[in-house]
Amino acid sequence: MPAPTYRTEREQIMATVRELDRRGLVSGSSGNVSMRLQPEGGNDRYLITPAGITYDELDENGLVIVDGDLEPVDSEIVPSTESLLHLGIYRGRPDVNAIVHTHSLYASVAAVTCTHIPPIVDEMVVYIGGAIEVAEYGFPGTDELAAAGLEALGDRRAVILRNHGMCAAAPTLKEALRVAILVERVAQIFVHAETMGGATELPDYAIETERQVYLMRSGLAGTD
Numbered sequence: 709m710p711a712p713t714y715r716t717e718r719e720q721i722m723a724t725v726r727e728l729d730r731r732g733l734v735s736g737s738s739g740n741v742s743m744r745l746q747p748e749g750g751n752d753r754y755l756i757t758p759a760g761i762t763y764d765e766l767d768e769n770g771l772v773i774v775d776g777d778l779e780p781v782d783s784e785i786v787p788s789t790e791s792l793l794h795l796g797i798y799r800g801r802p803d804v805n806a807i808v809h810t811h812s813l814y815a816s817v818a819a820v821t822c823t824h825i826p827p828i829v830d831e832m833v834v835y836i837g838g839a840i841e842v843a844e845y846g847f848p849g850t851d852e853l854a855a856a857g858l859e860a861l862g863d864r865r866a867v868i869l870r871n872h873g874m875c876a877a878a879p880t881l882k883e884a885l886r887v888a889i890l891v892e893r894v895a896q897i898f899v900h901a902e903t904m905g906g907a908t909e910l911p912d913y914a915i916e917t918e919r920q921v922y923l924m925r926s927g928l929a930g931t932d
């Protein structure tokens with residue numbers, strides 16, 4: 709059997725999966741991670757975690773490369789059932805090169821209460837781009853979920869998926885992991901704040917200034 713390609717990217721995804729697991733943001737086989745690959749010739753290629761394998765059983769060789777039609781390129785491994793969600797976001801957001809999807813606890817609390825999280829701490833606007841909106845419900849693994857997720861994501865880096873979980877989308881895998889961790893922290897702060905009289909949003913001027921920082925760093929300045 710030939711050695712798997714994209715060794716570095718495989719190691720990066722496994723390091724991300726292990727970090728999510730260590731932080732308790734994924735459990736069993738829930739959640740998934742992917743990267744947009746940059747093959748010569750410019751064909752769409754994505755590296756993604758497989759369907760139905762628990763993370764303690766997974767290694768670099770168990771990740772799947774798929775094309776733009778979600779067909780595995782060089783293995784028989786079945787990609788994550790949430791692959792359409794990843795592909796939908798990659799298609800709609802050319803600036804996104806990595807996606808982390810989890811069913812983390814406090815993000816799921818927001819997801820099942822259908823509660824969007826307003827900008828309540830500075831790093832939310834700087835690193836996520838503002839509020840975390842809730843996508844309309846879409847059945848797992850469908851185009852509807854992908855379209856709803858992409859729409860609610862807008863030009864930001866995180867979205868809550870109604871009755872499901874969250875998705876972080878960023879230019880690099882490192883940033884997508886950072887956003888996934890931040891979303892869980894912010895959701896936790898928000899849930900506790902709501903039991904103590906309610907969270908207070910950042911002042912408008914802070915949101916506007918930090919939003920400009922986000923757009924400049926993301927190469928999206930001028931699109932607001």
Ligand SMILES: [Zn+2]
Pocket residue numbers: 739790809810811848872873
């Ligand atoms: Zn999911």
